Amino acid sequence: MHQMYEILKNNLEGEVLWQEPMKNQTTFHIGGPVDILIIPNSIKDLRQALGILKSMEAPIMIMGAGSNLLVSDKGIRGVVIKIGPGFDEIKTVKKLLICGAGVTLTAISRQAQKAGLTGLEFAVGIPGSVGGALVMNAGAYGGEISQVLKTATVLDRDGDKKTYANQDLHFGYRHSRFLEEDLIVLEATFELQSGNKKEILKKMQELTEQRRSKQPIEHFCAGSVFKRPPNNYVGPLIEKAGLKGFRIGGAEVSKKHAGFIVNVDNATCEDVLSLIKLIQKTIKEKEGIVLEPEIRVVGEI
Numbered sequence: 001m002h003q004m005y006e007i008l009k010n011n012l013e014g015e016v017l018w019q020e021p022m023k024n025q026t027t028f029h030i031g032g033p034v035d036i037l038i039i040p041n042s043i044k045d046l047r048q049a050l051g052i053l054k055s056m057e058a059p060i061m062i063m064g065a066g067s068n069l070l071v072s073d074k075g076i077r078g079v080v081i082k083i084g085p086g087f088d089e090i091k092t093v094k095k096l097l098i099c100g101a102g103v104t105l106t107a108i109s110r111q112a113q114k115a116g117l118t119g120l121e122f123a124v125g126i127p128g129s130v131g132g133a134l135v136m137n138a139g140a141y142g143g144e145i146s147q148v149l150k151t152a153t154v155l156d157r158d159g160d161k162k163t164y165a166n167q168d169l170h171f172g173y174r175h176s177r178f179l180e181e182d183l184i185v186l187e188a189t190f191e192l193q194s195g196n197k198k199e200i201l202k203k204m205q206e207l208t209e210q211r212r213s214k215q216p217i218e219h220f221c222a223g224s225v226f227k228r229p230p231n232n233y234v235g236p237l238i239e240k241a242g243l244k245g246f247r248i249g250g251a252e253v254s255k256k257h258a259g260f261i262v263n264v265d266n267a268t269c270e271d272v273l274s275l276i277k278l279i280q281k282t283i284k285e286k287e288g289i290v291l292e293p294e295i296r297v298v299g300e301i
Contacts, residue, residue, distance in 0.1 A: 001035050004056055004079075012049055014041040014086060022071040022299070025063070025082065027127055029220040030269050031071025031299065034080045041086035043186060047159040053079055054157065061298060062184050064132030065104065068222055072299030073269045083131050087186065092117070095192050096150065101131030101185040105138070108190070113204060118195030119148045121203045125211045127223065131185035135178040136294075137171050141207055146171035150191040154183040161186070174227055174294055216254040219262035225276060226259065226291040234291065235259035241282050248275045273297070 002018070009016040016038055022031030036058075040046040053060055059078030063069065066082075087102035092115040099108050105123040108130060112120045122143025126133070133145045134152055146166065153163045162183075170177040178185065211217065226234045238244060238258035245255045250267030253275065254260040261275055280291050 004052075004058060005036050007056075008036065008038060008049065008052060011052060012038065012040065012045055014045045014049075015039040022066075022069075022075060022080075025080075026066035026069045026071060026222070027220060028066075028070055028222045028267075028272070029263055030073075030267055030272065031069075032073050032075030034076040034078075036079045038079060038081045039084055039086070040081065043087075043155070043161075045086065046081070046083075046155065046184070049081060050155070050157060050159050060157075064101065064129035064135075065127065067128040068132060068136060068295055070222060070269055070272055070295050070297045072297070072301050074300040076299040081184075083129070083184065087131070095194065097190040097192060098187065099130055099190075100187055101129060101134075103130050104128070105130065105133055109204060112190075112192055113197060113200045116195060116197045116200070117192035118200050119143075119192040120190065121200060121207060124204045125208050125217075127217075130188050134169075134185050134188060135176055136174050137176050138174075141210070144171075146176075148190045148192060150189045152185055152189075153187040154178075155186055156184075157182045214257055216256045216260050216262050219254070219264060221254070221260050221262045222295045224259050224294050225261050225279075227294045229289050229291065232289065233259075237283055237287060237289065237291075238279055241279075241286050243279060243282060246275070246278075248278070251275045253279070269297075269299075 005018050019033040020037040021033050023029045038049050061080045063082050084102040087100035090099040090103055090111045097112055105126040109120040109124040122141045126140055137146050149166050151163050151165055235258045243253050244258040246253045249271030250265035251271035252262050252264045254262045283289050283291050
């Protein structure tokens with residue numbers, strides 16, 4: 001593995017890190033080391049990395065901002081490629097917003113507002129990147145990425161570039177084609193509508209305030225822990241079960257919103273998983289509802 005690290009470091013322009021703690025790369029601030037972390041600075045660099053890794057038959061995981069990941073305490077064996085700073089260009093062409101996969105959702109919603117384009121207000125404050133948002137079909141306050149996405153440009157693991165239309169991406173609730181196939185998001189084109197800049201800004205400010213008052217943004221977390229069950233809401237279910245504020249180790253069911261688990265004191269992955277299992281068991285027993293995790297658990301368990 002160290003030989004692979006040396007080869008990558010000598011052949012790539014972006015960052016190549018050895019035994020990088022994944023707690024430094026995720027919003028949960030949890031996770032042991034990954035053998036090799038690559039942060040490519042361009043499509044060319046990404047292609048080069050994929051070529052080297054394919055020839056060496058290395059296991060690869062792709063990540064964005066790490067806002068939806070819970071990494072195991074033992075870390076990740078193999079290689080993680082983080083799509084970030086090299087993929088953060090944003091441009092507007094009439095009613096289209098074209099942006100790289102590494103751009104944050106907050107940045108694209110603000111850029112749309114400046115251009116007088118409406119449709120991305122819901123994305124302000126969602127702590128993730130465009131690439132990750134497409135993978136999970138991220139949404140909030142009644143809006144979803146799939147509602148405004150026109151096309152996505154991707155790279156497959158052979159380094160071939162393709163562009164898919166919205167209807168070809170198999171979008172569903174917290175689901176997309178990217179969870180079915182090994183495709184890496186490079187760029188997204190959003191089709192928006194003309195709007196009043198002041199009204200768009202007002203809506204964004206209202207949603208930001210709503211998020212601040214109702215969600216535990218002051219703590220390390222990975223967003224909503226569970227998918228919303230049909231005809232129900234996760235937070236009230238957990239609160240009704242008496243688990244709001246319940247803690248295992250350094251992980252706690254948020255006192256502000258029970259649908260979130262927060263890292264309040266150097267929580268481990270094991271702490272969070274134990275809390276998830278307890279919540280699932282309790283809700284199944286009390287309500288007969290099976291809660292399905294929304295966060296992705298990755299790494300060596």
